[in-house]
Amino acid sequence: MISCIEIALRQELKDAEASALQKKAGSYFGIQIEDARCVNMVTIESDLSSDQLEKVKDQILTNPVTQVSSLTPLDIEFDWCIWIGFRPGVKDNPGATAVEAVKDLLGKEFGLNEGIYTSKRYCLKGKSLTEQDAEKMAHELLSNSIIQQFKIFSSDQWDKDLGANVKPPKVVLDHTPCFDVVSIDSDAQLAQISDERNLALNPRDIPVIREYFLDESVLNARKEVGLSKPTDIELEYISQARSDHCNHNTFQGIFYYKDKSANKEAVENSLFKTYIQEPTLALKDKKDWVVSVLWDNAGVGEFDGDNNYVITAETHNSPSNMEAYGGAITGIVGVYRDPMGTGLGSKLFMGSYGYCVGDIHYDGPLNPPLHPRRLLDGVIEGVKDGGNKSGVPTTFGHTLFNPGYMGKSLVFVTALGIMPRIVNEKPSHKKKTSAGELIIMSGGRVGKDGIHGVTASSESYSENTPAGHVQIGDPYTQKKMHDFLLICRDEGLIPFITDNGGGGLSSSIGESAMISNGCVVWLDKVPLKYEGLDMWEIWVSESQERMTIAVKPKHLDRFMELSKEHEVESTVIGEYTNTGKLHIKYKEETCAYVDMDLLEKGFPSWEFDATWIHPEDRGLFEPVLSTPSNYNSLMLKMLSQPNICSKEWIIRQYDHEVQGGSVIKPLVGVKHNIPSDASVTRPVLESNKGIAFSQSLLPWYSKIDAYHMMTCVIDESVRRLISVGGRMDHIGGVDNFCWPNISFDEKKNPDGKFKAAQLVRACRALKDACMEYEIPLLSGKDSMYVDGHLEGEFGERMKVSALETVQFSAVSVIEDITKCVSMDPKIASDLVYVIGTTANELGASEYYDLFDKTGLNVPKVHFDRFRTTYKAMEKAISSELVASCHSICRGGLGVHLCLLAMAGGLGLEVDISKVALDKDKGELANDTVLFSESTGRFIVTVSQENKDVFEKLFKGMPLSLIGTVTDDHSNLKLIGMEGQEIVNLSIEALEAAFTKPFGDYI
């Protein structure tokens, strides 16, 4: 029986969701809605009596104070009604919790044909509303056809008894699971099969695969288990393992690097080995605090004698570009499984986000899958639900706009965990599987969702990209699992744990079985969301919220007991062995049987041609620009630039306080509205130690040279840490490369060689900077296909590629959090200093961007000098000599003085002619001093009393006393290079400009 319960807010109460919709329809499309109401709908397919239905309606679904509800359609007036529901198979989180609640309330079990499904309808009133308006809203605001369906009703079409007439969107496959045997008579045949089945096998891998399966000893061994030619599940396993996403073929590839301008050539045999692994291992030897790097789901560093921290960062770009909310929530919930699956498992204590999107006001001819505005709305909300409901504070983040990201937007998510150094007398960062241990899958169930996600993210987005890999993460299920697994860990029940992410069981079991050297998997035991999945689908499905755990048979009962108490589903699905074979069975039948060392069978490296052309030879030059005369207006304009202005509305949607360890928050200053340099968190509340965390992104500099982009990004993230009280002797890094396609193709990717050279240069810079600042790379990931082919106005498709982008995350352990500083000036009469040298480095700056220019003089990092300064700053902060410290970042000194003034709520009087300058390229004009993005610089405020000690500490370093903090007025007053006042702006004026683009967003 199918019943539908409708719930709505009482008419007299404000419907905030509907109001937000009204506002968006107006501001996005100019659609005027006079009144809107939302109706929540719960469709129940189950044999419940009418008494039971009433009980469910009244006790679970209706708030007697605020809501009305009915088993028949609610009579709410409208001109147009839009109904939105999920497509079959899409994760319906509220539907799942409703099932839990009904089971508990009625003491009833739900069979396979029973279920609860949620949907919504929006009742819109407006005299001028048309069907087209309703359709536009349904399409472009309320639903995404990848995961949702909609119906539109006019008031005339509405049947008051039938209502929206919702059918349960359940999946019925009516299919008997099977596996196929694949012919491999020729390379061409296998290549064709690879295309047909979306295996994305690399053509160069195909001969190796065929050679293996045609080998006589292999054939003989397979014969004994009833197999001959490869099965589809085996090829899927190889495809997953060999994908760029899992195997990092690009970073393991061979690059033939040619410097065209200098006429030099070099061969890079593996960017990963040379520029990531080698420096990190060298630094690991030098730094006692580096605990575990380069092999596990995340890196591990020492927090204090008793605890270690865990860190990793991911991107979730491709799915977010098709379904922003689903992609982003899956991304954040997914990255949170990495620390849970690192070592014996860690407790999450913080996360961060980073978004790179196109212009949210774009109204040009290109037609991306989701408009940047809608995409940003969706990813913000996805990370909000995923992060907040995980109970993990989101303490840092950034949002960046650039047209290049319209082809593919970037969604970065970062996770940090903490774990006791020793668990049950064993070091927590070590784990292994052993023959005889059971393979357990805990958490969610397996469905068709997320199949081929890994191979799809290893491709550029095109009209043929399969949409089936978009999912919706379920933080609730995962949080239950998180709590449960930590208890199991502490009881010593877990010798090995890893998460199911990209590649599903194929990756998690495939990789963990390498340690014991074999496994038997019983696929028919894997709990499914619905019947009818083929074996290969169960094996590679990326259904979320699942961990793979090894448990010794003697611990099974206790493990299952705890699992039951926490209402987490756990199932034994196989056993680790030492047979050297990956053996997959379905009931009694073998459907895969390959050697564990198959993936080491001499698969060829990928190869790339890389051609570097110096910026001058690419025709870049400094723009011809005279110095402006109206600095007041210019300053306000700079503050209103999308990449500078306030994004408080995003930051406040994220809980950054949960777990009670917040020390330096993402927003600081007297009004708590200015972004902080870094965040500081206490992961262990009993301790006064803290974790400082910062991130940087400066993709604009790649327009000139990705080498300097990389060094500047690392320098900025380090400087941000130092600004709050971080330590130079303990900085861990995480690199996230997001690069456009680097494989040269005359037609499809004519500048591929140049982008490949940029990648080589960025990797060289990564090593240089890490060695200079002694930053071991605790973790890192790459996402190599940041391109999109967007439909234009004449039906053509235009390739849009992102700038070569690296997000660098830096982490430091703070010895004593009570010595941390924030960036806001605090006391009138304090002195304002700039530390560092300002050079003519406006290349690819925010200032040039204002005029749509690039220039040539990209900022450069002078490691030797900076290191000395940073150590001095560390000393100044730990000696409590400074009242505030702030790193000068995007926008330069001018913009950052504005931020300082707003944060302090006090006047600032500054003479910029006092700033230490590097005049190598000639005299510097006001605009250069104000907006140059030279690295290595801080602004600090210091009490008059500490002046001498402070200056002595920086002796021999570029230190300029440029002004004072005052309470005589609350303006920012700047004296220019020629001695006259060039800026005099009130804090109110600065704030108005700073909040202008997004100030009314909440």
Added chain:
Amino acid sequence: MKKVNALILTGFGLNCDNETALAFELAGANSHRIHINSLISGNTHLEDFHILALGGGFSWGDDHGAGVIQALKLKNHLGEKLLSFVANGKLVIGICNGFQTLVNLGLLPGLNNDYTTRSISVTYNDCGNFRDQWVHLAADKQSPCVFTKDMDLADFPVRHGEGKFIADQDIVNQLIANNQVVFRYADKEGNPANSAFPLNPNGSVDDIAGICDPTGRIFGLMPHPEAYNHYTNHPDWTRQKETLKRQGKSLNDTMTIGIKLFKNAVDYIESSFF
């Protein structure tokens, strides 16, 4: 010496249990983080404890109204035990999701000795979104609330999407008359926010941030006192520290007002039970 035992509920998406447990420890209690199912199964007995804390989080994802399913589960399996816990003079605090749960259970507002009727709703913020910010709170000094004894002003963070307090006007009037409105959103000086956003972050009627039952032993509030467990939690601490430093003073490691709130509860139990 006998110690006060506090039970902090865990499981099903709750997430402030660790810091709430720490807050009770700092206040001198023994904290026990207990899974809801352990209470239901009888592995743990509610009567062994003096204080029950329902903390923040997203129980059952808050999918059908914040705290609704948790309240239902507690009512169905532990309803009588909860009522006798309260009747025995013990303390209950609900913070954020816990507050939402208490009103859905009917333990609040407890007017006319009725501890089972849902007469209050804590619903979607007027601003239309989840919001994390610190708020100023003004306490009703005449309130019977055990937890806020001798409190005047307090700053705590709010972090919720559903924190707007709604009730019929006559219920609100009774709450005010009984001094059950424990905390109101206010400005820095303690003047009522008068519904002005963001001082009142969610549009709560009469700026209500927290209420107690007529006995003052059941307390629910949206802001998070446990998140102010150390002076460095306060958003202005670096400024406070620098200002004091110039006066030759220092920001001492004294008990925060957040911990004081839990200490009041522990003191109450010690004086009435030991």
